[in-house]
Amino acid sequence: MDITITNEQENISILHLSGALDGQTYRELVTAAQGVLTGGAKNILIDMSELTFISSAGLVALHVTALISRGEAMPNLDQGWTALKSVGTSREGGMQKHVKLLNPRKEIVDVLEMVGFSLFFEIFTDKDKALKSFS
Amino acid sequence: MPDHTFPAKFEFLDEIREQVANVARTNGFSEKAIYSLQLAADEAASNIIEHAYEGISDGTLFMSCTMNGDSIVITMRDHGTPFNPAEVREPNLKADLSERQIGGLGVYLMRKLMDTVTYKTSNSGNVLTMTKKRE
Numbered sequence: 001m002d003i004t005i006t007n008e009q010e011n012i013s014i015l016h017l018s019g020a021l022d023g024q025t026y027r028e029l030v031t032a033a034q035g036v037l038t039g040g041a042k043n044i045l046i047d048m049s050e051l052t053f054i055s056s057a058g059l060v061a062l063h064v065t066a067l068i069s070r071g072e073a074m075p076n077l078d079q080g081w082t083a084l085k086s087v088g089t090s091r092e093g094g095m096q097k098h099v100k101l102l103n104p105r106k107e108i109v110d111v112l113e114m115v116g117f118s119l120f121f122e123i124f125t126d127k128d129k130a131l132k133s134f135s
Numbered sequence: 136m137p138d139h140t141f142p143a144k145f146e147f148l149d150e151i152r153e154q155v156a157n158v159a160r161t162n163g164f165s166e167k168a169i170y171s172l173q174l175a176a177d178e179a180a181s182n183i184i185e186h187a188y189e190g191i192s193d194g195t196l197f198m199s200c201t202m203n204g205d206s207i208v209i210t211m212r213d214h215g216t217p218f219n220p221a222e223v224r225e226p227n228l229k230a231d232l233s234e235r236q237i238g239g240l241g242v243y244l245m246r247k248l249m250d251t252v253t254y255k256t257s258n259s260g261n262v263l264t265m266t267k268k269r270e
Contacts, residue, residue: 115243116228
């Protein structure tokens with residue numbers, strides 16, 4: 001998987017994912033999210049237009065990205081899976097305000113729905129609308 | 136079709152998914168079904184890599200993918216610690232993201248996407264068999 005990062009508006013970073021988000025690559029998303037948040041971004045739009053596949057490991061990366069975007073402590077990725085699973089959780093629930101998804105393909109939307117993640121991650125098909133939704 | 140042998144490492148997930156897609160495509164499965172089969176195979180292989188061969192860097196995973204009538208049969212064998220999917224608790228899909236345990240969705244997806252998932256363990260290793268009928 002490749003990730004390119006663009007910063008089109010203040011406080012918003014777009015992570016463009018290309019390829020497969022699986023057990024081999026999920027850490028890359030968390031690392032990229034950590035990077036932009038550390039760099040001052042408050043909001044992350046994950047562009048899935050070129051994402052071909054997501055597995056439960058990719059769902060873990062989305063889950064962790066959502067948690068760290070609202071201020072939970074960053075996991076030490078050197079400790080691997082265990083560290084990711086131990087990220088603290090706050091009581092803030094419902095649809096995520098700081099992490100949203102753009103243009104996932106139908107099969108990926110189906111997976112998100114199957115595990116209930118469509119209740120937490122707003123999905124946009126229009127980039128401008130997605131960017132405006134953070135304000 | 137003979138078994139394909141893979142090192143039990145996450146970097147071979149791509150190849151495992153591709154093998155399954157090739158057999159499914161050749162036998163007339165829809166693109167939606169092919170994605171489901173790839174996801175189930177990815178989750179099964181990931182569990183072997185992560186759990187059966189936890190802490191073991193040179194484990195081997197054997198996969199066969201064949202047709203039995205109208206059903207595709209995906210079989211994975213390993214010689215690691217038994218990891219029976221039937222013993223994994225169902226995730227609480229209604230819980231809010233902040234309440235959810237991170238991870239634990241892989242086995243749920245396998246069960247949801249395939250018609251049957253069976254697991255056997257013996258002195259000669261662990262065998263996971265998953266089937267799905269062509270629609």
